[in-house]
Amino acid sequence: MAAITENYSLGLQVQLDKIDSELKKLWAESQGAMTRASLVNLAVYSEVPGSLEKNTQLIAKIAENHACRAIVIEADCKAKANRVEAWISAHCHVSRTGSQQICSDQISFLLEGPCTSLLPSIVFSHLDSDLPFYLWWQGEFREPMDPQLWAWVDRVIYDSQRWKDFPEQMRLVESARKEAKQRIVLCDLNWTRLDKARFALAQFFDHPTSHHHFAKIKNARIDFAPGFRSTAVLFAGWLAAQLNWNAEKTTRNGALQFVDSSGHKIDIELRERNGEPIGQIALNSREVEFVVARAKCGDLLEVSRGKPGEKHMPQLMPAGSNDPVSLMSEELMRGGPHHVYLHALNCVRELL
């Protein structure tokens, strides 16, 4: 039972060739008391030292809502000597009905040295059969992108917010995807970060009598926290893609300029402010200002519309959270092909 943990330890250390038999033993010991559940294979890859423990904590929380076979890998490609270690563990929680323990299993690997090139074989050997394979790639991609690995991936999850060279990273991802000849869905957590704000802004325009405002939008303002400019630019890209605006230029003060299908110019001001990744969004048509802002309590959005400068009656909506567990849970819950993301991205690719 030592491998079944709630304290985020890596669990039971096992020999590489004994992983399957040790997992079987683990479940046999707990038969009756626990139910193993899995909807997806979720591989997490990181090259950050100490990431195994951190990611184990994340998986423990993610698995509460998304039963999975987790394969957590920490790699040190620069090490000279080969070293491979493996652990097995299970993350259990009590079901909603309180009647049983639901468990997801995790296999953890520490890879050092040239053996890191064995990543595909390590992953493939331990996939739960017939379930989709999601690869959460933490950090930056680099060449060579292993075509063998990518050919198996159903969804690749990354966070472009920290990328230093966005165009180059996207080139790598897109070429790997093309080469894999597989319908890999690109899931950018930087895009997921915008879900609630997009939802909050979109709901202003559900009624057809609001649609005339689209043609009257003259400017917008997006406040972003330090380090989250790319998140704000993606939001602008989404507006542009969905409302048929074309990117024109970036002004000296960092504002973005777009042109709508009638040739009207729309300025989007990006302001860096301390706080949440996206602090406030204000969209101005000629008569009405649509505002989505973080409420004081943090995990809610205040949404309001009205004449600029007037006090509006706000409505509260969920704001979501920027922590990786929430972002991953949101992403795993949503699914879908993310074609809106790709449209948004293409609108502002040069600006990122």
Added chain:
Amino acid sequence: MNRAADQPEPNPLREGLSTRAVPQPCSIVIFGATGDLTHRKLIPALYNLAADGDLPPAVAIIGFARREKNDEQFRTELEDATRKFSRQAVRDDIWKTFAQSIFYHQSEFGDEAGYKSLAKRLDKIDTERGTRGNRLFYFAAAPDQFESILNHLKAAGLNETCKGSWARVILEKPFGTDLASARELNRIVRSSFTEDQTYRIDHFLGKETAQNILVLRFANAIFAPLWNTHYVDHVQITAAETLGVEGRAGFYERAGALRDMVQNHLLQLLCLVAMEPPMDLSADSIRDEKVKVVRSLRRFAQSEVAANVVRGQYTEGAINGKPVVGYRQEPNVKPDSETETFVALRLFIDDWRWADVPIYMRVGKRLPKSATEISIHFKKAPAVLFNKDLRDQNVLVIRIQPDEGIALRIHAKVPGASFRVEPVKMDFHYGTSFGKASPEAYERLLLDAMSGDATLFARRDEVEEAWAFIDVIEHAWAAKKGAPGLFFYPAGSWGPEEADDLLARDGHAWRRL
């Protein structure tokens, strides 16, 4: 499930954000706002929608009832109820904003002035809150008040809409007590609201697993070829509850299990199981196919009722080891009551797909456990090779509540040198696979009504066809001569023995739940 005809043009900013029709700004007027349903279900459901960000940007909730109170008192009462009955904890900040959209309108249901002032108040709310003239009238009052409310709504012009806005009415069951009263109720409703504006709520259809029946059948190719008389031996539907009448004796004495459960919930579930694939996922395509199932139900002659329907009533017994009184000893129940608390039926659907496949249904109070399940019992494999001595069939079970899920019973070889074959169960539990709690049925249904999606609501013809079927049974039971008997069962048992005999005659037995 689809955009209704009166739904607006799609909002480009919604693309990829939600796969359902979008609820529109509206005022929700609840008649019977001080009653149990409002406190236990409606307001907690609306609060949960608000907390999840699913309510449209402008919503006002107006409670319409007789008792004197002001907005603040009403909000306080509802807050207490929501804290008690909501599926998620109530957050002060969200409640505070949500409560600002709740108002109380005091009036007798039969007072014309009350509706005129309601109309004025709704206009004011439209201006102040942007509810755009859209009105959803929820009838949570007693059915005998419906006519008065509907007539007054019409007289006050509240059934009419301006261009681009809508008025809809949600009716709670019972939709009549027999075919004649259902037709009369429908006539009354139709004189104020068109069928497109009328949403008859059956909360069973709002349950996740009920909706999943269509997905199971029409998104999985493996079941389609087997879902017919060639492969299905029989079907069972059970809706069991451990509860007794729980203070509803006044209503239950008049209704009984057949009217209370079979006419609506069980026949609706049967429709989902037995219907042909709809042409598309629009409300009417689905309801067109559902109504065909009810129309195809083989109608009993009165003389056939006794052989196909068993009615029962519980006597004293024990539930979970706790003694309980018999139905006739319950408060407000007549000591010689003939009301049935249990019904078992043997039905046939006379269409190409289901010819000669018996459908067994049972529903009852004070049964050993609470469970609503549908089971499809497949025909046995040929009695050769391993199957010479096999008694069990493959069974597909759809669990509606509790522990929603799907299970498939198959045969497997018992490990060892001999070829012993035993049934094993492949079991899918929603709760195990999906951590997220399903929304309450009322949340889904309220959202659908605000979105103009009537798929999960019963249509007039469905309701009337169901009553036409039920009426024959009720008439047979009410006959002065030769009426089938009422059989008794001890509380905590699975109903009267006669219900077992109903299946035994066909060589079947009720599934062990």
